[in-house]
């Protein structure tokens with residue numbers, strides 16, 4: 650259901666998270682199950698269930714998420730190399746139906762991803 654997911658509860662401060670950035674468009678916090686020494690989730694306040702649901706009106710918001718990712722990579726000391734991941738739908742590993750960017754760093758990454 651739109652408007653009822655764990656990230657919305659974090660955004661609304663109904664459940665705790667290690668928030669490291671907040672602005673009018675998004676909230677960023679450390680992933681509870683980190684896959685790298687640095688693993689941060691950058692989540693728009695607007696509920697967009699999946700990447701497949703983005704609309705032209707969301708372009709500026711998506712650009713903003715990337716700008717915040719680059720700023721956080723610098724702040725967290727991982728801008729020597731980092732990976733951004735956006736899982737779209739269950740087949741790609743999406744578990745929370747609220748679009749989000751994973752910012753991962755602090756180790757080497759392989760390609761292709763799993």
Ligand code: AMP
Pocket residue numbers: 655666678679680681682683690735736742743744745746
């Ligand atoms: P995805 O699988 O792309 O939908 O990513 C969801 C991510 O949210 C996973 O990496 C989870 O570890 C993370 N996650 C789930 N619940 C929480 C939570 N309460 N606080 C922080 N991260 C969470």
